[in-house]
Amino acid sequence: MxxxxxxxxxxxxxxxxxxxxxxxxxxxxxxxxxxxxxxxxxxxxxxxxxxxxxxxxxxxxxxxxxxxxxxxxxxxxxxxxxxxxxxxxxxxxxxxxxxxxxxxxxxxxxxxxxxxxxxxxxxxxxxxxxxxxxxxxxxxxxxxxxxxxxxxxxxxxxxxxxxxxxxxxxxxGVKGLLYVELILRTEKDLHSMYAPISKNPAWDLVRILSSLKRGDKVSLPGFYDKVKWLTESELKYLKSDRASMEKALGQKLPEDFERRLIEEPTCNIAGLYSGYTGEGSKTVIPSYAMAKLDFRLVPNQDPDEVLNQLKEFLPGVEIKVWGKVRPYRxxxxxxxxxxxxxxxxxxxxxxxxxxxxxxxxxxxxxxxxxxxxxxxxxxxxxxxxxxxxxxxxxxxxxxxxxxxxxxxxxxxxxxx
Ligand SMILES: [Zn+2]
Missing domain, CATH: 3.40.630.10 (Zn peptidases)
Structure with missing residues (x-):
């Protein structure tokens, strides 16, 4: 052979x-x-x-x-x-x-x-x-x-x-995933002179997104309850080449990047859209705002539970689910x-x-x-x-x- x-x-x-x-x-x-x-x-x-x-x-x-x-x-x-x-x-x-x-x-x-x-x-x-x-x-x-x-x-x-x-x-093991789309709407686009008396889905979306994280941590109530933090022996074998990783990612890395990369669950904004984004100006109150979020989950979080936490935290927000994978270790x-x-x-x-x-x-x-x-x-x-x-x-x-x-x-x- x-x-x-x-x-x-x-x-x-x-x-x-x-x-x-x-x-x-x-x-x-x-x-x-x-x-x-x-x-x-x-x-x-x-x-x-x-x-x-x-x-x-x-x-x-x-x-x-x-x-x-x-x-x-x-x-x-x-x-x-x-x-x-x-x-x-x-x-x-x-x-x-x-x-x-x-x-x-x-x-x-x-x-x-x-x-x-x-x-x-x-x-x-x-x-x-x-x-x-x-x-x-x-x-x-x-x-x-x-x-x-x-x-x-x-x-x-x-x-x-x-x-x-x-x-x-x-x-x-692997991290899990919950991929969602948040959608906010009003009935129609309006002239922005009505801003003092109108709802603006873009502003509401920005407030919602900023309420989802505080510093590096996700502020969804209950989000960390089931996280299984790494043990001493698991931490012991973590090693990575900082220089080559910084080069590959094109950025400086935080002090404990190896641990964070593996252990931390995340809430990432993968996409954002609202209103007029073309050339020049358009004075408008958009009727539609959307964000795509991916949560990378760690053992023993459950994408269904995180989805429920999100629904409770954001009553009245339309949530479309694009993907659910459970973590494993x-x-x-x-x-x-x-x-x-x-x-x-x-x-x-x-x-x-x-x-x-x-x-x-x-x-x-x-x-x-x-x-x-x-x-x-x-x-x-x-x-x-x-x-x-x-x-x-x-x-x-x-x-x-x-x-x-x-x-x-x-x-x-x-x-x-
Ligand atoms: Zn492949």
Missing amino acids: NSIQDLIEFVKIDTTSAKGKGEEGAKFIKDYMQSHGIEARVVQHRSRNPYVLGEINVGAQKTLLIYNHYDVQPVEPLERWQSDPFNPVEKDGKLIGRGVGDDKGSLMARLQAIIEMGKPPVNIKFVYEGEEEIGSPNIDSFLEAHKEELKSDYILWEGAGRGASGAPEIVL TSITSKISISLIESAKKVYGTEPEVIPNSPGTGPMESFARILNNNQIADGVGVEHPGSNIHSFNENIYVKDYMMAKEWMKQFLRELG
């Missing part, structure tokens, strides 16, 4: 889920697994981008479920790529192509590690999704439909790689977390970067709730901070790929 060549063959298949190109990639990975003696099948579920399920039963007591996705983001703008995104080339120790990092590289590195091991020390189940890059629209119903066969003790998430500090990254003292941390230390010879929950959002909580599993963690990935995932010239270091394979083997030994 030439492991990099096999990854190259996989990347050559265009699996852009936004264009419904799942079939061929799913078949490739199913055939690949079968040719190495792993039980596998393609499962159609509500879309043109099927799932692949697989299993290795070695008769062990514990079972690990591995989740990856084989679909990729669109490659456009094509002219910005230095080589064909679907014909990966190795150059200066790097492999360039769409999906080499997100997520075909991690998928393949893990699978090859297991194949090379022969008989892994735990049972392994595989679930490969083909529509992660379009927001996993069917993942909940898929998990519901297959929850018996996906039963497991641990779940390994899709894989990151090396974090901002250069150390291997382990992520134990696996304990740093759980078996899967310890196995990832210990195996990373052994393979890389350094302390890993352990992120209790990503500052971003994803469907981890669906897996936890539907599959009734509270040990879900991300690690054993192939990316590096300059991997350009979702962008042009997506790349990984071949060395990182090889290291991820060793990490996978050691992780399975720790878990077994």
Whole structure:
């Protein structure tokens, strides 16, 4: 088995889920697994981008479920790529192509590690999704439909790689999300000479928005009641490279930015609109004002509860809900977390970067709730901070790929 060549063959298949190109990639990975003696099948579920399920039963007591996705983001703008995104080339120790990092590289590195091991020390189940890059629209119903066969003790998430500090990254959860639109209206636009005797939705919206935060804190009553603040041991593994992050974000960062980024829930104004915004002046009292807000929620906040708090706080305001995702965090003292941390230390010879929950959002909580599993963690990935995932010239270091394979083997030994 030439492991990099096999990854190259996989990347050559265009699996852009936004264009419904799942079939061929799913078949490739199913055939690949079968040719190495792993039980596998393609499962159609509500879309043109099927799932692949697989299993290795070695008769062990514990079972690990591995989740990856084989679909990729669109490659456009094509002219910005230095080589064909679907014909990966190795150059200066790097492999360039769409999906080499997100997520075909991690998928393949893990699978090859297991194949090379022969008989892994735990049972392994595989679930490969083909529509992660379009927001996993069917993942909940898929998990519901297959929850018996996906039963497991641990779940390994899709894989990151090396974090901002250069150390291997382990992520134990995600933030949740509540996305709403606040709308204020009056019957019609009015000449602004009527301002002394008229309501102005724009002013009302500004007052409402400023009442939602005091300093850095959200002032919605009850908002922080369920927040699970980080423990000493969770804080211990936080590390990030301040300089490179300041450069990436184009701004100075606050003193305790690492903690804040992970631990603080937020209320962010994502969009604002009212009145006349064209060139020159228009003396008008607008009849419409709107703001889009995203609340990033942390364990154990609940988007439905926060929505109720918001409704109580803003009686009479029209609230449209655009999105709800629950947050999730696996304990740093759980078996899967310890196995990832210990195996990373052994393979890389350094302390890993352990992120209790990503500052971003994803469907981890669906897996936890539907599959009734509270040990879900991300690690054993192939990316590096300059991997350009979702962008042009997506790349990984071949060395990182090889290291991820060793990490996978050691992780399975720790878990077994
Ligand atoms: Zn992605």
